[in-house]
Amino acid sequence: MYRIGEIAKLMNISKRTIDYYTQMGLLNPIRTDSNYRLYGHETIQILELVEHYKNLKMPLEEIKSSIEMMHSENSIDKQKVEQHFEQIALIMEHLKEELKAMQPILQKLNKQQKEQLVSKLTPQGITLAQTLYLLFK
CATH class of the missing domain: 1.10.1660.10 (Multidrug-efflux Transporter Regulator; Chain: A; Domain 2)
Incomplete structure (x- = not known):
């Protein structure tokens, strides 16, 4: 404590x-x-x-x-869950736009530079991206 x-x-x-x-x-x-x-x-x-x-x-x-x-240990309010998912969807849309804007820059990177960028992603970040992909597939 x-x-x-x-x-x-x-x-x-x-x-x-x-x-x-x-x-x-x-x-x-x-x-x-x-x-x-x-x-x-x-x-x-x-x-x-x-x-x-x-x-x-x-x-x-x-x-x-x-x-x-x-x-919450009780039943979950459906409206709150929907609002939370809407917030997540907005964040994901923002990330999608960010990645789209970065794509031309990323395409100019060589293999070593790309690997260096990927190495900066945390294992949790990679897992999260994979989970979100499967969840919304």
């Missing part, structure tokens, strides 16, 4: 940001008898997701909705 300052330092964000996310309901710390907030490992995962979605320019309310949907 981490105190607010520890989690802020670990995740390289401000305590104020953690306070804001807690007020929003994104983070759910436990309180000690002396009223300290303690954050668990799940907080790290949530903060990583928030950062990921923020990099994709997703608004915080949508981020919150997506995280709530992922952590």
